[in-house]
Amino acid sequence: MWHLHGVRVKQWLAETRAEELDPTQITKIDNAEVRREFVRKVGIDRIVYKLGAKTIEERGNYQLLRMEIAGRPWTYLKMLNPSIGAWHIEGVPNEIATVSEALNFRNGLTPDMIDDENGADWFQQGDVILKPRGAKNFKRQPIVLT
Amino acid sequence: MKKDLPKTAKKLAGNHLAEGEATGHFHAAVGTDVTVFDLGDGVLVLDAPEGATVEHQEHGPITLPPGLYDRHIVKEYDHAAEEARNVQD
Numbered sequence: 748m749w750h751l752h753g754v755r756v757k758q759w760l761a762e763t764r765a766e767e768l769d770p771t772q773i774t775k776i777d778n779a780e781v782r783r784e785f786v787r788k789v790g791i792d793r794i795v796y797k798l799g800a801k802t803i804e805e806r807g808n809y810q811l812l813r814m815e816i817a818g819r820p821w822t823y824l825k826m827l828n829p830s831i832g833a834w835h836i837e838g839v840p841n842e843i844a845t846v847s848e849a850l851n852f853r854n855g856l857t858p859d860m861i862d863d864e865n866g867a868d869w870f871q872q873g874d875v876i877l878k879p880r881g882a883k884n885f886k887r888q889p890i891v892l893t
Numbered sequence: 894m895k896k897d898l899p900k901t902a903k904k905l906a907g908n909h910l911a912e913g914e915a916t917g918h919f920h921a922a923v924g925t926d927v928t929v930f931d932l933g934d935g936v937l938v939l940d941a942p943e944g945a946t947v948e949h950q951e952h953g954p955i956t957l958p959p960g961l962y963d964r965h966i967v968k969e970y971d972h973a974a975e976e977a978r979n980v981q982d
Contacts (some may be wrong), residue, residue: 780982838970878960893953
């Protein structure tokens with residue numbers, strides 16, 4: 748078995764030199780942790796450049812990117828993992844036009860559920876979200892994110 | 894069984910909220926009388942009557958006040974399959 752930073756990956760990803768990896772292969776990797784290691788090895792800037800991504804919006808450590816692959820638009824959110832300082836890119840629907848909308852999609856929030864004043868606090872650790880059971884409205888962002 | 898949960902809810906043996914296939918890492922709830930229930934179809938509920946700490950090998954811990962929590966997984970859109978799905982790690 749082959750590993751990169753403790754993540755089990757295929758032999759080709761572990762053994763191919765970074766400069767020989769085709770950045771467009773990222774679109775074929777389903778597992779988010781493996782995708783993260785691909786990004787870490789190839790380099791986020793090289794991937795974004797090679798895929799011809801255009802920045803739709805940038806906010807803090809988030810960038811909403813749109814690129815064209817196989818004649819279709821593919822929209823991604825580029826973000827920094829705050830725990831390990833590694834970059835992720837994850838797909839979001841093409842209708843999304845802002846970083847805020849992309850985060851709402853990721854977090855399972857629709858505009859009618861968001862109430863920054865009286866909504867419930869919620870928590871996020873990596874890809875796991877914990878919301879108080881029974882609550883209907885939530886703050887826009889987690890009160891704790893690690 | 895918690896009265897707020899359906900009778901079909903199953904108490905899980907461990908207190909893992911999610912496990913990573915590629916890393917073997919897991920999100921685990923720790924605390925007095927902490928229980929994780931499986932409601933089926935991937936729905937998990939964390940019962941933390943006295944609060945809990947959620948731990949993970951890579952991420953910082955989270956401290957939860959007492960309560961019942963629905964566990965969700967962050968979503969992503971798979972452009973190749975043209976469908977939304979839970980993030981897989």
